[in-house]
Amino acid sequence: MRLKRNFYTQNALKIAPNLLGKILVRKYPSGKIVKYIITETEAYCGEKDKASHAFKGKTPRTKVMYEEGGLIYTYLVYGMYWMLAIEVNSKNNPEVVFIRCLDGFSGPGKVGKELKIDKSFYGEDLTKSKRIWIEDNLQRQNFTIKKAKRVGVNYAEEYAEKLWRFILVVKPKIWVKTGKKGLKTV
DNA sequence: CCAGTGATCAGG
């Protein structure tokens, strides 16, 4: 089930951990569909957040952040890497959830490269797009969430210290004997 | 450690 608008209009600190374990779907022009589990996210929380691009206010680059949640916010860094982020919260609340890692490979630069993200995805609506969207994962997930400082934002003073990065950690199961043959998890 | 690479933004 594709996530609907009401998921994206929550605030970034709620959505960032809630996206872990969900499924990012990309459909290519050939019709090929690939799916990845979202395993690492970061929350960027509005104009007060010194680490956020929205800290400088509304500019041509950040204008999509001021729309209602559910749109893609993408931008190029270091002249090479397309970053994938999701604009969230209500109109004029420039909050974003940055997709830092997907299952199977690591690093936000690789995410953009793998999914062939480019400028044309700027403002793409995840609730309507035919080439990229996010689905709920119906299987109950056995994982915990590790919180950490965000990466690459040392300039952000007190906001560099915020634990607004969320990492999916697979939780190993413990198996115990029940009777002669049975096993169960605890 | 550091280079690669180009959009973006503030300041003239």
Place this chain on the structure above:
DNA sequence: CTGATCACTGGA
């Protein structure tokens, strides 16, 4: 227009 900066990666 200029120049610094950058939510990164890969290779000394």
